[in-house]
Amino acid sequence: MDAKRIIKKVAVLGSGVMGSRIACHFANIGLQVLLLDIVPENAPSDDQKTRNKIVNDALAFALKSNPSPIYLKSFARRIITGNFDDDMPKIAECDWVIEVVVERLDIKQKVFGKVEKYRKPGTLITSNTSGIPIHLMTEGRSEDFKNHFCGTHFFNPPRYLKLLEIIPTRDTLSGVVDFLMEYGEKYLGKTTVLAKDTPAFIGNRIGVFSIMSVLHYVDKTGMTVEEVDKLTGPVIGHPKSATFRTNDVVGLDTMVHVANGLSKNVPDDEAKELFRIPDFVNGMLHNNWLGSKTGQGFYKKEKVNGINQFYALDLKTLEYKPSQKVKFASLETTKTVDSLKDRLKILFAAKDKAGDFYRATFYQLFAYSSNRIPEISNEFYKIDAAMNAGFGWEMGPFEKWDALGVDNTLKEMETAGYKPARWVYDMIASGAKSFYKTENGTRWYYDIPTKSYKVIPGTENFILLDNIRTTNTIWKNSGSTIIDIGDGILNLEFHTKMNTIGSEVIEGINRAITLAETSYKGLVISNEGTNFSAGANVGLIFMMAVEQEFDELNMVVKTFQHTMMRIRYSSVPVVVAPHQMALGGGCEMCMHADKVVAHAELYMGLVEFGVGLIPGGGGTKEFALRLSDELQEGDIELNNFRERFLTIGQAKVSTSAYEAFELGYLKKGRDVVVVSPNRLLAEAKQHCLMMAEEGYVQPIPRTDIRVLGKQALGLGYVGANTMYSGNYISEHDVKISQKLAYILSGGDLSQPSLVSEEYLLGLEREAFVSLCAERKTLERIQSILTGGKVLRN
Template identity: 60%
Template sequence: MKRPIKKVAVIGSGIMGSGIACHFANIGVEVLLLDIVPRELNTVEKTKGLTLESKVVRNRIVNDSLMASLKSKPSPIYNQKFASRISTGNLDDDISKIKDVDWVIEVVVERLDIKKSVFEKVEKYRTPGTLVSSNTSGIPIKFMSEGRSDDFKQHFAVTHFFNPVRYLKLFEVVPGPDCKQEVTDFLMMYGEKFLGKTSVLAKDTPAFIGNRVGIFGIMSLFHQVKELGLTVEEVDKLTGPVIGRPKSATFRTVDVVGLDTLVHVSNGIYENCPDDEAHDLFKLPTFINTMMENNWLGSKTKQGFYKMVIENGQKNILSLDLNTLEYRPSKKAKFATLEMTKTIDNVIDRFRVLIKGKDKAGEFYRKNFAAMFGYVQNRIPEISDELYRLDDAMKAGFGWEHGPFEIWDSIGIEKGIELMQAENIPVANWVTEMLETGNKTFYALKEGAKYFYDVPSKKQEKIPGQDSFIILNNVREAKTIWSNAGASIQHLGDGVLNVEFQSKMNTLGGEVLQAINKGIDLAETEYDAVILGNQAPNFSVGANLAMAFMMAIEQEYDELNMSVKYFQDTVMRLRYSSCPTIIAPHGYTFGGACEMSMHADKVVAAAETYIGLVEFGVGIIPGGAGSKEMAKRASDGLLKDDVKLNKLRDYFINVAMANVATSAHEAFDLGFFKKHKDIVVVNKDRQIATAKRHAILMLEDGYTKPAPEKVLVYGQQALGMFLVGTDSLEKGHYASEHDKKIANKLGYVMAGGDLSEPTLVSEQYLLDLEREAFMSLMTERKTLERIEHMLKTGKPLRN
């Protein structure tokens, strides 16, 4: 059945409700956001002489909540102008409007009586067949739909988003006992395809999948931390990026989410899961109870496991001593076991090393993984029949790079059992049976697809839904046709090649440039099209800055000039090759990676792309065709009666301020992407498959190599504008003398030099100006100081 979602109603405008409303607005859906009418006037309303009948008062709660959400950072919305897609109202005056929506989502307080009263109102006004769902994180679905009509029950489910809605990908779908299968299938599809989520089908069990396993992991740590004598800093060091978890790790994450939220979910599991073998672990340790009594909830109360204080004008982070419950200066955590993993780039390859550690870290990992393996094995089939859903939930909801069963696989199932036995944790019968039937892993790769061990059938089954994706981890081994130390080229089928960056942080050094040129060579002779795409956390942080710095320090200027020229030529090949070139940026796409994006035939960007020309931060201008391209785009974008220099000035400011788009949609406004040519994909997992599809369409439509274009530059007219502006900034102390010098160099390039009148010039003319300006800045001591500071600290230096 076709079910277009043109308009949704979100009832409840708190952090979650407003976040859900913003995310539907992100994907182009109209949203009606509703909340309750205030019971009394506030001080401002009394001063203005308003009454409880005034519309501005009646909609105050919803409007204030939405405004607070839109102002929060990180932003819940891709572009602030998308907020116009959200209209607001209240449950007394505007509930009847839900008759015109396709989906009603309830996001009110976690009280069954309140939810049931909301559903009674919804039932009164909804059009039969309209979807209704609850964002509850734990109330049994059968209780919420009691007393409702058959049609309501047939279209009712839990759709559990994780906060922040825009950034966390988990979307748990729990069908009601009478929910139609077609409704469940639709919600699973919609979450993945339209909302960009990882849709996970869950059972109606307390805390569902993500929170049941995730909260167990945190509570297990709370009990282990004292047993092993670990500090909060040490736990966060051990449970952060080294094992593929977010930088906020454990205790910082609890501070951000709020200790009260964690306690609420943990208490719910403790009360509602009396038969859970880890039941006692969900009982709060004494130090957590004390923190709750003291209102040390984390960021929302300005102190939790960490506390920021200002001393002598300096910000200092204090840590909570879990023994004394007093704050003390943070201490840097260091472990010999972690040092052993520094040369292991792939997180999945570190686990075997970590559990062998002879220090406290090794003991921690052995105990921690044993507890996690023991817990997840027993949740099959209680919370899910399929083990891969547990891994999907932890990766999408808690930001883990690898789920618990994937980690167990990487260590080895027998080794994992050894760890459990050392902690007196029984092994589940199904795990023993799996090994007895000859299945030695939970997952397997076959013919480019991922399979999982299915407990009922006792054999490997293909994970459904993979046909929409191209997952490089699954195809890399079978499809790679060329590689070097920094990149590889895969043939994705149908004549489409993919160049995958594999350098550290995906920096764009000589090996990556060689791979791009090789990919284009192959596509022009033996294949048909080239994609630049990878599935690392970030697309690329830009050119290899350390290499350029070393050349400059050693005054190897001829070699540096050749390297810059090679980069420029490679970028220009993306535009002027005889095959379609498509780039698939996501995450950090900085500097040279942004320059590449601006030159490919088409950009297929993930919505979460943070892109910009950031070279000013290290004292240089974009030297890989970026300065040239911004001048060209300003010229291309002019309409007949435009003020000629306005767009050029705006693009100049974007580069000079090192402006970074905080989403792919913002990148259009900043000039990095082109409307009607470049596209945005909300689900990053679909990105390379979408890029391949567009490459094939371009070929079918008769792709022709573009002809070189001239660029209109304004010479002295534009240069004068730039010089006056930079002089004013320096005199107003908004820019240092060196800032001014860099900006003037950029201005010279974007103006096309000091030509006496507007002139049509070649792109190569501007590339030569750009390279000359870049090289001159690389001889400046202050630029080298900025680069060195960035390489050492990761932060820009103002000098």
């Protein structure tokens, strides 16, 4: 990346749904942002508030939206608003100008005319368009403008969807393209994909084709909305929203707009007929049933007698009927199959309606994707990357094809009437067995022009466990694996259901620490699951509590606590690298590490209160310890106590890693945040190695934790009773709150005292086990286990 180019300030032109959210994401990574939009008609020249009304209202709306586009509310202060008429000269101070105005070429060109008037030479200028040819936008612009101009297509919402397509023109300097590719990945946390200036680029070209293929198949076979969503969700590594719920969220009009654009602009596409809109979709458009934005689409929700009722659209009659649960025999057989590759083989071989659906729609997709090379991209791996990052697929078309076996699948495709591109036949003839292969921890792709394998560019700085697990595993059990990630550092990953922490994970942690202390420099705990960890195995706790095996339960809790303390007091550094959900025990694991290297999208919290318990793996003890380290004389002591008490008592979960600092789960000055998910493990390893090489010293167990005793205990009791009197919490909540207050205050001590961690762990363990004997706690646990719902009894 161009070391001389530094991005300090970004201008975003256009504050609509995309513009305001792109501005928020640049603010997320610490940049100052200038967000501009048009002046309202007839706005007085001397009334700045009125002149900025459009941009200010748009930003305010974005900041109130859920999920939030901003990591932390205070980050919004990094965004300065203004308007095109008064504030366009300020773009001279910006290093990157991003245009996000309405999708009309004439308006974009008019905006670029103003931009050229004020931007300083060398400033990056990009357009976030999803449909207008990039090269048309620079007509009439200067050479410097053209050299530094590029398309940057963010997917909505920009904070959460990882795809960023980079679309250069023939005039774009190669250094500008390289900079944007690396900056997008490293700093914005995106999967950056280099795309050609073709209709809908890569992601929407393949993604909309896939959707339209399904719509036409449904139109032909009469499959129901519920059936298709059952088949196109997590079972094949796609998002829970599957096909039709995704359409409702995105908006039917948006999908149709892209499909119509493709139908007009790809006259030589062999499958252009599939971009024709089916009659039932036209009927929905006529009725304005566009999805979430109009309150109904393929699904709708209504309240009946105060209860939410869900309806699905009958595509034949265009009438809504109560949503039905559907089952397929083939899907039932895959319930115990964890590997997506193995599931796909079973599903595609199935002889039922599900198997027919998969073979028809995906064979068609495989053929279509192969035929888009080199039209939309010279390399097929970019198609997979775009689908995975933009549409949330776990495996792209060529990865799925690989999983099924390239040669055998090709023969079945031909039999079914789907013919892929010539280069696929040439690949097989060359002796290549797959589109991808992994060697020496690196993933390679088949390069079509040279008929050889090459390393996927840009992945050299990543450590991906999927690439090294086979060759670098040194120990494993049913729930965890220890992998040598080089330079004397081990990695422990766990792979239980939802990465819950049970006996096999506890064994893995202890074994990993023992191995690291014996023969290595340090340990990283990370994994590549959907979530880092959903916490302790609540089902095991429930079974032991129901059987009243309280001595055994006490031992299980003590073992968990001891394992967390081993993380804290090992003789080598232990770094934890969480991502997405890190709840309960997963949060406690992070709190006991020497350092946490967290992905920015981190939803962390001590949530045990929701199942009628208190954090029992050292989390409550750790809050008491951190409270002690923060304490000052005077009223501030009780203020801090109240904040810690409420954080656990309200089961607060961070909406980002930055909020985890605010809630006290992460520690300022110790823990760090990484925006790029692919760099998380490499960064964690680097920090672990740095601590080891700087002379890591094993910590000494704490015996100097200052607790407040009765004065804090009284505050906790009064607070709980006040909440109960106001009908905010139940009687059982009061009991849990009192036990929580008892631990945080160090017990019923007559005055502030110094206590040890072991003392607090004993209080924590006793409270946890005693709550497991409560019927109402068991009811709460059962509600979570059977229905996934928090019960407030």
